[in-house]
Amino acid sequence: MTTLTNQTPKGLSRLWRNKESRGVIIQIITMAIVFALLAAIGRNVVVNLEAVGKDFSFDFLSWPAAYDIGFSPFIEYTNKSTHLMAGVVGLLNTLLIAFWGCILATLLGFLLGIMRLSSNWLVSRISYVFVEFVRNVPVLIHILAIYAIVVTILPATRQALSLGGDTFFLSNRGFYIPAPIYETGAGWVGIVLLISIALAIGFKRWARRVQDQTGKIYPVFWISLALLIGLPGIALIGTGFPISWDIPELKGFNFQGGMAIKPEFLALWLGLSYYTAAFIAEIVRAGIMAVSHGQTEAAHALGLRPNRTLQLIIVPQALRIIVPPLCSQYLNLTKNSSLAIAIGYMDITATLGGISLMQTGKEMETMLIVMGVYLIISLLISSFMNWFNSRIKLTER
Numbered sequence: 218m219t220t221l222t223n224q225t226p227k228g229l230s231r232l233w234r235n236k237e238s239r240g241v242i243i244q245i246i247t248m249a250i251v252f253a254l255l256a257a258i259g260r261n262v263v264v265n266l267e268a269v270g271k272d273f274s275f276d277f278l279s280w281p282a283a284y285d286i287g288f289s290p291f292i293e294y295t296n297k298s299t300h301l302m303a304g305v306v307g308l309l310n311t312l313l314i315a316f317w318g319c320i321l322a323t324l325l326g327f328l329l330g331i332m333r334l335s336s337n338w339l340v341s342r343i344s345y346v347f348v349e350f351v352r353n354v355p356v357l358i359h360i361l362a363i364y365a366i367v368v369t370i371l372p373a374t375r376q377a378l379s380l381g382g383d384t385f386f387l388s389n390r391g392f393y394i395p396a397p398i399y400e401t402g403a404g405w406v407g408i409v410l411l412i413s414i415a416l417a418i419g420f421k422r423w424a425r426r427v428q429d430q431t432g433k434i435y436p437v438f439w440i441s442l443a444l445l446i447g448l449p450g451i452a453l454i455g456t457g458f459p460i461s462w463d464i465p466e467l468k469g470f471n472f473q474g475g476m477a478i479k480p481e482f483l484a485l486w487l488g489l490s491y492y493t494a495a496f497i498a499e500i501v502r503a504g505i506m507a508v509s510h511g512q513t514e515a516a517h518a519l520g521l522r523p524n525r526t527l528q529l530i531i532v533p534q535a536l537r538i539i540v541p542p543l544c545s546q547y548l549n550l551t552k553n554s555s556l557a558i559a560i561g562y563m564d565i566t567a568t569l570g571g572i573s574l575m576q577t578g579k580e581m582e583t584m585l586i587v588m589g590v591y592l593i594i595s596l597l598i599s600s601f602m603n604w605f606n607s608r609i610k611l612t613e614r
Contacts, residue, residue: 262581275586277577278304284572286563288479300573307568308590314485314564315551315594321490322550323543326497331527333502344498351495357556360488364560367480374471386465386472389480395462396476402459409452416448417441481562485554493550500542504535536609544602548595555591565590 232238266273278301285296289306290313332344351359368389372378377388386393417440424435453460465475508531516526555566570587574580 266581271578273581275579275582277573277579277582280577282573283576286568287561288482288563290476300569300577303573304565304569304586307563307565310482310557310562311551311554311564311566311590312594314482314489314554314557314562315547318486318489318493318550318554319547321486322493322497322546325491325494326546327501329494329498330501330505333498334505348495348498351492352499356488356492356553357559359492360484360556360560363488364480364484367484371480375467377467377472384464386467390471390477391480392478392483393465393472393475394478395464396474398461398463400459400461402456405456406449406452406459410445410449413444413448417444420444479562481557481560484560485557485562489550489553493546493553496546496549497543500539500546501535504539505531507538508534533609537606540602540606540609544599544606547598547602551594551598552591 232242263273279299281296282298282300282303283296284303286294286303286306288310291309292302292306294302294306329344329348332340333348335341335344371387371389374388374390377386377393379386384395420440421437424437428434463474463476465472465477467473512530512534513526516530517523521529554564555570557564558567558571561567565587569583574583577583
């Protein structure tokens with residue numbers, strides 16, 4: 218018995234002193250503590266809900282929502298729809314803002330970043346002042362300012378600005394544009410459009426491969442543009458133009474027909490886009506400055522023009538530095554879209570996390586859904602950006 222007692226501490230001591238086994242033990246203990254804390258929190262939530270006469274369930278998703286959503290461009294929704302349908306509309310509105318916001322923020326950010334490095338003093342100073350002003354004012358202030366401008370400065374509906382020959386109208390109730398009406402044969406045009414996109418992508422890859430092997434440069438942009446416009450155009454003519462347009466018309470106190478881009482969407486989209494673009498501009502500027510100046514001198518020595526040098530030499534190398542922090546800005550823009558509730562844009566936070574929460578009293582359930590939605594969207598963005606970063610990073614030979 219004495220021998221076994223003396224050997225036991227030596228065995229545990231030997232495991233603890235081993236680096237690999239010690240790491241495993243620490244991880245097991247840490248995970249046990251985390252799960253214990255989560256279990257304690259869950260039990261506390263259940264006890265508190267029972268104390269106030271509530272149960273934890275998601276049955277409320279099938280209840281009638283009984284509230285209107287003014288902006289639902291993708292699916293039909295009425296106040297008789299369920300809370301689940303309201304959440305779907307809010308999710309689609311969130312994705313819409315995130316998608317178009319990332320696109321506009323990227324375009325503006327790259328433009329501002331390149332302008333910051335311009336040799337033209339005025340262009341460089343304008344970009345600098347814009348970036349510094351935007352970055353140092355809270356994003357909610359920008360959103361509220363644009364919303365106030367749209368609502369107060371733009372004319373009322375009856376005095377709406379006519380743009381493009383009584384086809385596009387701009388008022389404080391939104392931007393009214395024609396809506397497409399798809400008829401028989403429109404599906405074939407869509408198929409041809411998808412084929413055109415695939416051909417353009419394939420041609421770009423082929424042209425890049427030829428350029429790497431022979432140095433010959435093809436006009437990729439113009440040929441791709443011809444494919445994207447020419448083939449669908451031929452398909453439209455061949456099918457007898459199966460797409461018509463529903464033109465908005467002023468009837469009474471509002472426009473009927475067409476499609477309306479609401480001021481809430483415009484304010485949120487523009488505010489988030491140029492606010493995020495200010496940060497992207499600094500990322501782009503840092504990425505370009507990180508590329509050795511010798512690359513520019515070598516390109517000029519070969520006779521490349523400044524714009525071609527930027528397009529073919531500088532930006533491809535700078536992307537390897539730009540992309541990782543760019544992912545963080547996309548995530549920030551997506552999460553900042555939850556500020557939509559301040560101006561009445563019905564995203565996932567305003568629907569499930571706002572009105573549905575107050576009507577049903579399901580605080581835990583609605584917040585879990587909203588947090589899960591943002592978590593999934595963020596993970597998808599991160600996965601895509603990590604994949605893109607792995608495609609452009611330098612490979613060791």
